[in-house]
Amino acid sequence: MSEYVTFAYGEALFKLMKKKSIEKITVDELCETGGIGRATYFRNFKSKDEIITAYIIMKWRKYERNLRLKEFKLNDSYRVKSYFDFCYSMRKNNDLIIGQGHHGAILTAYETIMTDSDTGQSEDTYESYYLAYGLFGIFMKWARGGYAESAQEMTNIVVEKIFAGNPK
Secondary structure, three states, X not given: XXXXXXXXXHHHHHHHHOOOOHHHOOHHHHHHXXXXXXXXXXXXXXXXXXXXXXXXXXXXXHHHHHHOHHHOOOOOHHHHHHHHHHHHHOHHHHHHHHHOOOOHHXXXXXHHHHHOOXXXXXXXXHHHHHHHHHHHHHHHHHHHOOOXXXXXXXXHHHHHHHOOOOOO
């Protein structure tokens, strides 16, 4: 699926979610707002949660490429801080997703991102799932707490307390 399609549907979905519950958003509304036809929707997505997941993954992959994050170990403070900066940059969308009870779409995105299952270089390991679920849990606590800590404070918590002694 193209970035354009994912972006258009993602932006349209979040725009509509600001006005009403995701469950009440029709495919017709989504397609009209996104400027893309129904056939394209059904060819690329099975649900609105899939749009959310694809949108997060698309945004992350672009961010990851721009910052060359794959050049750093998972426990490197630059990479960890970049993760929290990204989460914070998505705060408005994240809050909509969580507020409407669709945080499972975020977890699915994290699973894909941490396992690289969308890149053809899959690391389908216990460790990658452990990290996906762990980071998701940390993110959810942070988001539900109103992002009270800064991205740097969250980095310190993860690097110094959670990743300490894990030389991945």
